[in-house]
Amino acid sequence: MHHRALRRAAPVAAALLGLAALASPTYAAGVVVPNVDVDYNIGAVTLSGFPSGSAETITVTRDGVPIATATGTTDGVGILNLNVPNILPPETFACWTGFTPDILPGDTVTVTDATTGTNSITMPDFSVDRPVAGGAEIGLHGTAADAITGAPLVAVDGVLYNKLARFSVGTHGGAELSVALAKGFAGTIAYDAPASTHWTAHFVGLTPVDFANGLNATAKAATVIAAGRGAPVVPITMRSLFDNPGTAGPVAGCLAAVGSDAVTGTSVKTINAANATTPVTVTGTTDPNVRSVTLTLGTVAVPAIVAGGSWSATVPASSLPEGTLLASAVYTNASGAFHGKTLSIVKDTIAPAAPTASVPAGAYTSAQTIVLSTSDGTIHYTTDGSEPNLGSKVYSNAITLADSGTIKAMAVDAAGNTSPVSVFAYTITRPAPAPAPAPAPAPAPAPAPKLRLDALTVPTRVTLSSARRHGLHAVIFAPDGAKVVRVRLLRGGRTIDQVVRVVKGDGVLTxxxxxTRKRQRHLARGAYRLLVTPGTSTTNLGVTTSRTVRVR
Known part of the structure; x- marks a missing residue:
């Protein structure tokens, strides 16, 4: 999830609906109610408030099939910590039997003992970001959805947990700041919009020390405390939580490695026309109790080869349908079959259509501007007659051909499929200019007036973008007696443009x-020279004044 700006979420009816009612059942003063916290993404289960010396069995069930178990005995104050991090003596500690499960949304965790009976809770689909500072408050963002329907949970709680650096307020002996059970501070939580699964929580009124500890705390999304489901002998409350940071696996002191039933990789992420005949190999992992795995990729199901906690299966790419394909697996242990983590790949072997041109190939008498188009993908093209490929120039703007030439173009879609190559050949033949009339006899040369500019103002440096938009400017102060001024723009001895202006009024010309805009757009970085010559006529010019302008 991306961090959203810390803000006050608009109150939403579903956000905290029933929060007070669900916060905790009401019992007589002094009654200690057993409670179970399941931090499912790290495989941790905490029991508190149970009778001392109570033998407990914890079971994880997926699709109705038991996949993992653990046993332990509560300590003298009724606490049992199963795979919980940062447990310090004299707290009791227990580990999962055989392997540490990778508990998923939708899994059910059941706690069974002689005192409370059998109680269970189903894991929602949670996520939570790291806490962020927003002025004098801490913000927490996350998502909360029903693992089956995808609908937002009726109620959700935002939690900051820091067992080693405890808060001066909160619950659990100062280890936890819960918005739903705010104690000693102000807390709010709401979904960001109606029907959204994204929520925002605010922790307000913390001391500077608690504020700093909160930013370093474990962020948790949690269900609001509710009564356990099943056959309780005495009342019991249960919560499911999701931790950040948090990774499935054994904590220090436990040796049972994580057993994750998951699709972990594929030999290709995208099947296109180039690799459409190459088989696709899908790999994954299993927990130690899994006996067999059946992979389904798209609509094709094949048995997998299972060995040493890993599995693989190969599917002919040609047998797969086009589109986004879900790679999922069914895992079977001694008790039944269940699902695991999935991933997706894409099959797209349909090549895009060849590019089209706005100007048909053919013969023309002037320069042509050609726009290339494609219905799908990116166009690569050449103008030198060579065949286009993925390394050829990427089309982004119209192509102008001033002379005869050939454009070759192909389209490449997101899957890497290439279209046929389009070829557009243009022959540009300009008509011969009409012969110029014979020049009139030149008059006898008159003595050239030695006219010289009074002043010439030209910027010495101009940016390329300014030059291409406005050209190169000169302010000319013509001398008395000047009737015309000739202005030329040169680069490397070649005349780029020139103009003759008639002198009027006070003799100041810009x-x-x-x-022309066309010639301005062809300006490039480098040095240009402006030559300005006043005269009494175009045939009687005086002294030329030169200035250098650098375009950068």
């Missing part, structure tokens, strides 16, 4: 070269 000139921008090149004069």
């Amino acid at each position: 000139v921008a070269l090149p004069r």
Whole structure:
């Protein structure tokens, strides 16, 4: 989940509906009610308030099939910690039998003993971000959904837990700040929008020390405390929680390795036309009690080879349908079959259509601007006659051909499929210009007036973007007697553009070269020279003044 900005979520009816009623059943003063906390994503179960010396059995069930068990005995104050981190003597400690389960949303955890009977709770689909500071409060974001329907839970709790650096407020001896059971601080929690599974919690009024401890605490999403389901002999409450940070596996002091029933990888993430005949191998892991695995990829089911806690299965890519394909597996132990973690791959072997051009190939008498189009993917093209490939230029803007040439283009879709190559050949033949009329006899040359500019103002440095938008500007102060001014723009001795302006009024002229937008867009970085010459006519010019402009 991405962090959203810390904000006050609008109150939503479903957000805390029944929170007070669900917070805890009411019992007579002094009655200690047994409670079970299941931090499912780390495989931790905490029992408190149970009779001392009570033998407990904890079972994880998935799809109605028992997949993991543990046993233990509560200590003198009725506490049992199963695979719980940071347990310190004299607290009791227990480990899972055989392997540590990777508990998933939808799994049911059951606690059985002679005193409370059989009580169970089903894990929701939780996530939670790390706590974030927002001014004088701590914010917590997460999601909470029913693991079967995907609908938001009726109620959710945000929790900050720090057993080693305890808070001065809160519950559990200062180890926990619970919004639902706020004690010594103010807490609010609400879903971010109607029908959304995203929620935001706020922890307000903490001391500076508690604030710092809260930012370093374990963030938890939790169900609001409710009565256990099953056949209780005495009342019992249960919570399911999701920790961040939190990873499935044995904690220090336990040796039973994690047993995760999961699809963990595939030989390809995308099946396209290039690898459509290559078999797809799917790999995964199992817990030690699994005897067989059947993989389903898309609509194809095949048995897997199981060995040493791992499995693999191969499916012909040609047998798979197009589209997004779910890789899932059915795991079978001595008690029955159940599901595990999944992942998805994509099959897309349909090549995109060849690109089209806005200007048909053919013969033309002027430059042509061609727009390429495709219905799917990215266009790669060449203009030198070579065949396009993935390393060819990516099309982004219209292509202008001033002279004859050939455009070759292909489309590549997200799966890597390539289209046929389109070829667009253009022949551009400009008509020959009409012969120029014979020049009139030149008049006898008159002595050239030695006119010289009074002043010439030109910026010495101009950015490329400014030059391409506005050209290169000069402010010219023509001398008395000047009737015309010739202005030329050169680069490397080649004339880019020139203009002759008539001098009027006070003799001050502003000139921008090149004069056309097309030529302005062709300006490049480098040095340009502006040559300005005043005269009494275009044939009687005086002294030329030169300035250098650098475009960067």
